Amino acid sequence: MKILKFGGTSVGSVEAISKLLRIVQDQQQQGQSVAIVCSAISGVTDTYLRLLTEAASGNDYLRVLREVEQRHYDIVRAFLEVKRQNNALLALKMLFNELDDLLAGVRALGEVSARIKDKVAAYGELCSNLMISHFVDQHCGRAVFADARQFIKTDSNYGNARVNDGLTYQLIRNYFKQQANTIPVITGFIASNDKGETTTLGRGGSDYTAAIIGAAMEAEEIQIWTDVDGFMTSDPRLVRKAFSLHNLSYNEAIELSYFGAKVIYPPTMRPAIARNIPIVIKNTFNPGFPGTLIGPQSSSNGSLIKGISSIPAISLVNIQGSGMVGLTGFSGRLFSSLAQFGVNVILITQASSEHSITLAISPQDVPLAYQAIETEFEYELVKGQLNKPEVENELSIIAAVGENMRNAKGLAGKFFSALGRSGVNISAIAQGSSELNISAVIEKQDLRKALNSVHDALFLSPVKTLHVFSCGTGKIGGTLLKQIREHHEHLEGHRHVRINLAGVSNTKKMLIEREGINLTHWQQELQEQGQASNLDTFIEHAIALNLPNSVFIDNTASAVVAQCYDKLFKHNISVVTCNKIGNCGSFSSYNRYKQLARKYGVDYWYETTAGAGLPIIKTLHDLLISGDEVLRIEAILSGTISFIFNEFKGDRSFADVVREAQEKGFTEPDPRDDLSGLDFARKMLILARETGLPTELQEVQIQPILPKNCQEAPTVDAFYEELEKSEDYFREMKQKAEAENKVLRYIGNLENGVVKVELMMVDASHPFYGLSGSDNIVSFTTNRYRFNPMVIKGPGAGAEVTAAGVLADLVRVAPQ
Numbered sequence: 001m002k003i004l005k006f007g008g009t010s011v012g013s014v015e016a017i018s019k020l021l022r023i024v025q026d027q028q029q030q031g032q033s034v035a036i037v038c039s040a041i042s043g044v045t046d047t048y049l050r051l052l053t054e055a056a057s058g059n060d061y062l063r064v065l066r067e068v069e070q071r072h073y074d075i076v077r078a079f080l081e082v083k084r085q086n087n088a089l090l091a092l093k094m095l096f097n098e099l100d101d102l103l104a105g106v107r108a109l110g111e112v113s114a115r116i117k118d119k120v121a122a123y124g125e126l127c128s129n130l131m132i133s134h135f136v137d138q139h140c141g142r143a144v145f146a147d148a149r150q151f152i153k154t155d156s157n158y159g160n161a162r163v164n165d166g167l168t169y170q171l172i173r174n175y176f177k178q179q180a181n182t183i184p185v186i187t188g189f190i191a192s193n194d195k196g197e198t199t200t201l202g203r204g205g206s207d208y209t210a211a212i213i214g215a216a217m218e219a220e221e222i223q224i225w226t227d228v229d230g231f232m233t234s235d236p237r238l239v240r241k242a243f244s245l246h247n248l249s250y251n252e253a254i255e256l257s258y259f260g261a262k263v264i265y266p267p268t269m270r271p272a273i274a275r276n277i278p279i280v281i282k283n284t285f286n287p288g289f290p291g292t293l294i295g296p297q298s299s300s301n302g303s304l305i306k307g308i309s310s311i312p313a314i315s316l317v318n319i320q321g322s323g324m325v326g327l328t329g330f331s332g333r334l335f336s337s338l339a340q341f342g343v344n345v346i347l348i349t350q351a352s353s354e355h356s357i358t359l360a361i362s363p364q365d366v367p368l369a370y371q372a373i374e375t376e377f378e379y380e381l382v383k384g385q386l387n388k389p390e391v392e393n394e395l396s397i398i399a400a401v402g403e404n405m406r407n408a409k410g411l412a413g414k415f416f417s418a419l420g421r422s423g424v425n426i427s428a429i430a431q432g433s434s435e436l437n438i439s440a441v442i443e444k445q446d447l448r449k450a451l452n453s454v455h456d457a458l459f460l461s462p463v464k465t466l467h468v469f470s471c472g473t474g475k476i477g478g479t480l481l482k483q484i485r486e487h488h489e490h491l492e493g494h495r496h497v498r499i500n501l502a503g504v505s506n507t508k509k510m511l512i513e514r515e516g517i518n519l520t521h522w523q524q525e526l527q528e529q530g531q532a533s534n535l536d537t538f539i540e541h542a543i544a545l546n547l548p549n550s551v552f553i554d555n556t557a558s559a560v561v562a563q564c565y566d567k568l569f570k571h572n573i574s575v576v577t578c579n580k581i582g583n584c585g586s587f588s589s590y591n592r593y594k595q596l597a598r599k600y601g602v603d604y605w606y607e608t609t610a611g612a613g614l615p616i617i618k619t620l621h622d623l624l625i626s627g628d629e630v631l632r633i634e635a636i637l638s639g640t641i642s643f644i645f646n647e648f649k650g651d652r653s654f655a656d657v658v659r660e661a662q663e664k665g666f667t668e669p670d671p672r673d674d675l676s677g678l679d680f681a682r683k684m685l686i687l688a689r690e691t692g693l694p695t696e697l698q699e700v701q702i703q704p705i706l707p708k709n710c711q712e713a714p715t716v717d718a719f720y721e722e723l724e725k726s727e728d729y730f731r732e733m734k735q736k737a738e739a740e741n742k743v744l745r746y747i748g749n750l751e752n753g754v755v756k757v758e759l760m761m762v763d764a765s766h767p768f769y770g771l772s773g774s775d776n777i778v779s780f781t782t783n784r785y786r787f788n789p790m791v792i793k794g795p796g797a798g799a800e801v802t803a804a805g806v807l808a809d810l811v812r813v814a815p816q
Helices: 014-029 044-056 062-079 082-109 114-139 165-178 205-216 250-258 266-275 330-340 363-376 378-383 411-421 444-458 475-494 522-529 535-545 565-570 587-599 616-625 639-647 654-663 678-690 716-725 727-739 799-813
Strands: 002-006 034-038 143-146 183-187 190-192 198-200 221-226 247-249 279-283 292-295 307-320 345-350 356-361 390-401 426-431 437-443 464-471 497-505 509-512 550-554 574-577 630-636 743-751 754-762 775-782 790-795
Touching: 002 014, 002 205, 014 034, 014 062, 014 114, 034 114, 034 205, 044 062, 044 082, 044 114, 062 082, 062 114, 082 114, 114 143, 114 183, 114 190, 114 198, 165 205, 183 205, 190 205, 205 221, 205 266, 247 250, 250 266, 250 292, 250 307, 250 390, 266 279, 307 345, 307 363, 307 444, 330 345, 330 356, 330 363, 345 426, 356 363, 363 378, 363 390, 390 411, 390 444, 411 426, 411 437, 411 444, 437 444, 444 464, 464 475, 464 535, 464 799, 475 497, 475 799, 497 522, 497 535, 509 522, 509 535, 535 550, 535 565, 550 799, 565 574, 565 587, 574 587, 574 799, 616 630, 616 678, 616 775, 616 790, 630 678, 639 654, 639 743, 639 775, 654 716, 654 727, 678 743, 678 754, 716 727, 727 743, 727 754
Parallel strands: 002 034, 002 221, 034 183, 143 183, 221 279, 247 292, 464 497, 464 550, 550 574
Antiparallel strands: 190 198, 279 292, 307 356, 307 390, 345 356, 390 437, 426 437, 497 509, 630 743, 630 775, 743 754, 775 790
């Protein structure tokens, strides 16, 4: 025999009931004998209890009751043949009349007892199962409506009655003997005491009913049909990567359920465990999916854990004091007192010094916990041996569960590292000696982020998601988004990185979307859905979303944007930037950025601030990490200036070459911004600081390229006029270099703690002699590369190479 239990959503609509009937028919075709247990229609029991409260308050309840009644009638008429409808409708009418009489009596008395509350709540299951029994009888074979109050016997603890197993099992077996060759459709959730009065089995009671029936009949399997594909690795509403689990042990299912997974209620499994009966969680609306099999043994799912569950709302109560140290029986007194006041303790931690005990409880139990502690420890509190309990609210619990966690080295490290990297503060930790779970208490606002971070870390997810907030949509910013779109399959398939564009902003508009902005239509979405741009608001939104692995990309040249890095780091958001301004302010601010990134466990990458797409800073870091000593750095780090001096040859005038560079887009709108050497000096400053030199921008020695008259020209047009007038100045330098078989190069130099940017003549023996086009080049002379310097050369200008460098930095953020 198989016991099929259907939840409230599985009996709540014509579509759902049609699927229920097909499931029963499929089982029959496989030769299975079945018994069916059903919950009330979803929401109906809550409605009845609400009507009970309304009736006790003297308010009208009839209108809503009639609506629920009509809903049942409509379902009956949709399924049953006309000749079968009268019996079902009449039986339902009698039940609703009984319920109406009960509510009227409560309204007359003006009060509600626990006994009456159970009796009213029972009508949800009575009505639904009565209906389903008629449907099964018509479509699947002879069925009988089974009121579980006939055979499930409990004590009189209304609302959460305890089952008399021995008597109940005997009565169930007797009932099934009498109903041989029928399909019993049994009311879940409800039972009766020795007086025949209605009791209920508490939360998850219908699942419990199914387990009791299964245990009594020694069923082959208990199937729980619900509206989800079994147990999932985490709550799919919070973790998009959550997936279904095919197998769980009883212990794993109990732990996951205890810590918030609402698929099944832990006591449900007790009868099944006692008889080693498998429980299968399946989806009524996706019956072909295998669901989750819960049995005595666990199995590997390729991960160290089985699931990550959570309790969204808890409070911590901290009890401490010198009187606790070495005091025998203190914990016993504490927990006995809490139990007497009905306080359920969810999690416990105690310091090895015995100076404090921390308890996690439901927020609604805090007043009771206070009362229990003050009652039991009145003397110690008065004498100052015990401090007044401290309470922390707005907290949650996250728990990683799995039997394979036992003796798994490094698991706890991964768990806490994932939380730390995402900036999740831990208030308390607990792990049992069985190593079946690791639990941590965290701030409620961090729950979603924590679940996603730990899920990625512990399920060995091959793809890590980076949530990106991109500031600046100009040449580099726009090209970057294009490259991400074009290479997303490669990034996921080979680099195991998924990039979710959660925000984009420029000087006019900004758009934030947690689930991601379409990379193909981002410009259209930004224009149509974006709001007026405000940098502070954009950053506040990024912080408020509180997403794991958040990355802010600065594609601007704005000092205002760079000033926001501090705030981003402090909220555990990594920064990737091509904006040199951030690292070219005071040395103290440069140093502060790096320290903050380390302090908050985030990344700060800025490779493109020195050489566009060339791996200059990374190479310098590798040299220093390996213990090498940098003796000299020579570099040409301006694609614009490189192009100008590479093309300034033959009969060409300097003004013509500068014009060509501007036409090709190599220069700023005013070429003097490039030719001043200041941008080049900033790049050399960054390299100097990366070697550990605490230097400032004003200490960089810059030799001007342009004569004074060109620098001071009032407009760009006037600048070109002055440039042409100064042609003799440039021709003389070029001719002098040619006479000595040399070429002109504007070179940055770092040596002996001095940073210079100067115009030099170099011969064919110099690595910069053969430079062409807009290429950049850097030469590292170190102890290891003293006689043959390490040279890096390649394109130093252009949106494509710079954006590619930013993308490479972005991928480096993904946690490995």
